[in-house]
Every structure is written in C-alpha cells, then in structure tokens.
Amino acid sequence: MSDFFSQGGYAFFVWGAYGMVVVLLLIEILQLRSQRRTILARLGRLTRMPGTRTSDFGATE
Amino acid sequence: MSLNWFKLASPASFYPVAGRLVPLFWILTVGLLLLGFYWGFFQTPDQLGGSNAQKEYYRIIFIHVPAAWMSMWLYMVIVGWAAIGLVFNTRLSFMMANAVAPTGAIFTFLALWTGAFWGRTSWGTYWDWDPRLTSELVLFFLYIGYIALHSAIDDTRRADRASGLLAIVGLVMVPVIYWSINCPDPTQCAALHQRSDLTRIDGNILFSMLIMTLGFWMYSFATSFMRLRGIILTREAESAWVRELLSQENPK
C-alpha cells in the first residue's frame, strides 16, 4: 500500500499532477452546482413576483 | 423511427434532453476514469522493469495526454459550434460553444500543469520553450481571450457572434503560431517532444490512455450540458416554458 503511495520516490510528481486534476475538476463541478442553485433561486423569486419582467432585474449569466 | 433533429435545435426542447443526459454522462465519466486509473496503475507495472525501463512518473501520461487531446478537441468543438451559429443563426449552437469554453480552458491548464510535473522528472525542468508546450500555452491564452471577450460584451447576441468570430480567427492562426514556434529558424526545425507514434506505445498504456481520454470526454459532455442548462435558463428567463418550469414544486 505504501508502495502505491510512494510511487517509487516520485510521489510528489505523480500525485501532484493527479491531485491538480482532481481539485480542478471538483471545483468545476461544485461551481456548476452552486451556479445552478443561484439561477433557480433568482428566477424562482422573479416568477413569483407578478407583473415583473425578469429583464428588469438585469438577468445576466 | 424518425427523430426530428431540428426540434432539438430549440433551447426549450433541448433543455430537458440535456437534463436527462447529464446523469448518464456522469455514470460513464466515473466508470471510465476508474477503469483507466486502475488499468494505468495496476495493469502496466511491467513497464517499470525490462530493457526499456520506465520510472513511476510515466503514469502522469494517463492524464497528461488525454488532457492535452481534450484541450485541442474542445477548441475545435467551440469553433465548430460558433461557425454553425454564425452561418445558420441558431441560438443553441452559440450557447453550446459558451458552455464548452470553461471546460476546455481547464483541460488546457491541466495539460500544462501535468506536463510541467512530468517534464521536471524526465527533462529535469518544469518548463521549457518547447513548441508543444508553448503552443499549448497559446491555446490557453486563446481560451481566456474567448471567455474574456464574451463576458465583456453585455449584449448577448453581439457577445456570441464576436467571440465566435474570434475563435475562428484563432483557429486559422493556430497552425501558423505552432509552426512559427516549432521552427524559429525556417531552415531547420527541432523539438524536445518525441514524435508521437501511437503504434509504438505499449498496448496496456495505450488502452488506459484511451480510456482516460474517453472519460475526460464524457466529463466534458456532462459539465458542458450542465452549464448549457444554466445558460438556457438565464437567457430564456422570459419565455413561457421557463416560467412554467419554475412554477413547479421541484424544477428539473
């Protein structure tokens, strides 16, 4: 097991590379999830308000 | 069975389709990445001994090459959708191009990052002004330019078309840039990267590399469709179907 983690002495490089991949992809996924929640929340608020147009609130991406 | 493809070109009808596809792509992503990771780390140890011994750091190849491939492929995808949008004036294709761009930029960065870690071990330096490294860096700049131009323009229609045109101009320039970096002296060309020849790569390594590439590809589909759904919702906020969707208890 420790063999696997030490990668023949190249742990820093192998895991440094793989780690950055995992970190960035996770960040992207989390950011997409929170973005979706934000959009739904904002649009939901606006639709419940009668007589308003969403563009009045400057809905941008 | 005849499927009406043109119907899918409307954001309203593609939105639920994308929503149904996203979980499927996530399952494929996780499965392929796990398989590729397992194969790369546990089915290729014979590479460590033998006549042409590799050190453990060659395992970076399983993410480095797929990330580099995806970075280039996704740029082509952006240009393709932008061109379709500019020619046929379809809204959805621009949204598609926008949805792909951040994922492409991330893969470009990852290709550079993993390349630096691999380069440190095999060449002894994190960075070298090698043609491929430099052109990958330029590709990263092109992605950043695309995203920056799009976000700088408030008018959506203009933003779509302007950044689409920029992507196409970039695509025209990429071969010239690559070539100029590759051959700073026109009479002789040299490169640090060895020439890629897929047939010379060991079957196990190639297999896990291709599986990882497929995994990254599915990942790009999943994240792009998620982002696309966000873009569709924001842009179509005025339309009846979005309002109807939002009035439901639990919007899908």
Place this chain on the structure above:
Amino acid sequence: MARVFWCILIRDLTLAMRRRTDVLTTLFFFVIVVSLFPLGVGTERKILEILGPGVVWVAALLASMLALERLFAADYEDGTLEQMLLTAQPLSLLVLAKISAHWILTGLPLVLIAPLVGMQYHLTGTAIWVMMLALLLGTPILSLIGAIGAALTLGLRGGGILLSLLILPLYIPVLVYGAGAVEVSRIDLMDVQPYLMLLGAFFLIALILAPLASSAALRISLE
C-alpha cells in the same frame, strides 16, 4: 474602387494631422520602452546586442497595439462608421483604407526610428538595415491582425486591455520571424532571406484575410 480607398486614406491622414500628438505618443512610447530595457538588464554591450532585436520587436508589438484602440473609435463615436456600413462600397475595402492610414501613422514611424534605437543596442549597420526591412514587412501585419481585435472590442468598457489579451497571442509569428531575421543577420546576411520571405508571405495572406475578418467583426459590433 481605388478612389474610395484613396478618399478614406487621405481623410484619415488629414484628421490625424489635426491631432499630431496621437501619432507622437505612439512613437515616444516605443522609444521609451526600448530605452528602459538597458536600465533593467544592465548596459553591458554583449547583453544588449543579444537582447536588441527581441526588445525592439516586443516594443513595436506593444506600441502598435496601444494605437489600435483608436483605429475605429473616433468614427464609431460620431456615427461615421455606421454610415460606412451602409455605403454601396465593399466594407472590407474601406476597412483596408483605414488600416493603411493607421499603419502610415503608427507603423511607418517605428520603421523610420529603428536606426536610432538600433544604435542604442549597438547593432551593426547591416543589422539595422535588416531590422528596418523586417519592421517594414512586419508592422503592416500587426495593424492588419490588430484591426480584427479592434473591431471586435469596439466601444467596450476596458476595451484596450481586452484587446491586448485577444491580439497579442496572434502576434507571435511576426515576433518570432521579425526578431529572428535581425538575429541571424549578425551571423550571415544570406540567412536573412527565408525570414523576410516568410514575413512577406504572412503580409500577403493577412492583406487578403484580415480586412474580410475585420469587416465581419465590425458588422457584428454595430448590429
């Protein structure tokens, strides 16, 4: 066709001559950037000889980029540009005329002042001639490619900095071969030929494609 081209060209030059400082600003920016480098890297003759061509070219890139912002801005603000879009003449021809005027005002002065900055870097006589020739071929490419970016960022907040982000990566080939030509001229003058021919080829291709792309970009921006 030729008359329209001349008409726009003369008009732009006349307008610029009424505000000469704009032209001089670009020129002095170039001279100042080039003059600052020796203060940063040291004034040793050997270092300067090696750095010279690259520094001059990077400075030329930045100078021509700074001036790009003004390429369409004035005509955009007073509505002239919209009228140009409506004329029966091909827009790319009008754009080409504007680019030519822009190059005469910002690119040509750089070529002419090159001997002066070349001497700052102890370049030899032949190297200076090669540099002038390379600049003469290269700076029009900068204006042509830059025009696309200027058209895309027309009227945007922070357009200038955005423009540099979009355009500078596309300048790389010109930089590589422009500086390369001067560098090899120090070894053998005959080696310069392929570099200049490549620059010439880039210039011809840019001359055909860039006005088309810029006019497409203008139509998008003004829609």
